[in-house]
Amino acid sequence: EVQLVQSGAEVKKPGESLKISCKGSGYSFTSYWIGWVRQMPGKGLEWMGIIHPGDSDTRYSPSFQGQVTISADKSIGTAYLQWSSLKASDSAMYYCARHFRVATVAYYFDYWGQGTLVTVSS
Amino acid sequence: EIVLTQSPGTLSLSPGERATLSCRASQIISSSYVAWYQQKPGRAPRILIYGASRRATGIPDRFSGSGSGTDFTLTINRLEPEDFAVYYCQQYGRTFGQGTKLEIK
Numbered sequence: 001e002v003q004l005v006q007s008g009a010e011v012k013k014p015g016e017s018l019k020i021s022c023k024g025s026g027y028s029f030t031s032y033w034i035g036w037v038r039q040m041p042g043k044g045l046e047w048m049g050i051i052h053p054g055d056s057d058t059r060y061s062p063s064f065q066g067q068v069t070i071s072a073d074k075s076i077g078t079a080y081l082q083w084s085s086l087k088a089s090d091s092a093m094y095y096c097a098r099h100f101r102v103a104t105v106a107y108y109f110d111y112w113g114q115g116t117l118v119t120v121s122s
Numbered sequence: 123e124i125v126l127t128q129s130p131g132t133l134s135l136s137p138g139e140r141a142t143l144s145c146r147a148s149q150i151i152s153s154s155y156v157a158w159y160q161q162k163p164g165r166a167p168r169i170l171i172y173g174a175s176r177r178a179t180g181i182p183d184r185f186s187g188s189g190s191g192t193d194f195t196l197t198i199n200r201l202e203p204e205d206f207a208v209y210y211c212q213q214y215g216r217t218f219g220q221g222t223k224l225e226i227k
Contacts (some may be wrong), residue, residue, distance in 0.1 A: 044220045
């Protein structure tokens with residue numbers, strides 16, 4: 001069974017750093033891209049970026065480029081999303097999702113993590 | 123960057139009725155790369171439709187997708203109580219539309 005299990009909720013202060021995780025199991029972790037999606041309170045889904053754990057090829061949305069870092073450790077089947085200096089506006093739910101990606105066939109997120117709630121407040 | 127615009131923002135219907143949700147792209151996109159998701163409160167999104175018209179595993183056949191070019195549609199026939207949720211379209215596994223909330227009338 002494919003599963004993506006995310007790390008738990010975080011409460012941080014502005015200016016602090018943070019790294020949240022997403023552990024994949026039940027499939028070949030290095031064969032599928034992993035994406036990150038932000039959902040601010042009461043708002044829609046925002047695509048942040050994706051990473052291919054096999055070679056760490058990473059693509060960012062222009063809106064998030066330079067604001068976050070996406071990485072992966074294929075040895076432990078885990079993807080990460082990190083901030084070097086959090087802002088209050090980073091408070092949101094963050095989802096990881098497996099990216100089904102076959103050219104000319106389909107691109108979509110087929111499995112999702114349960115979400116990690118990040119709260120940034122002084 | 124391609125922008126997806128969903129309409130209506132909110133759709134109020136009764137169980138048993140048909141829902142028609144629209145997703146319009148700012149430029150032509152291949153239907154292979156259009157997906158629809160359902161999200162219920164407090165839950166992660168769930169894939170419903172990919173390739174514009176292909177139902178994901180386990181999705182009831184009352185859900186159907188169609189469209190091409192810049193205009194795509196998600197249709198839900200014979201609404202069940204569990205179908206009331208927020209629906210998002212997505213293109214190329216990247217940007218999402220802003221969502222349509224399907225609420226009980």
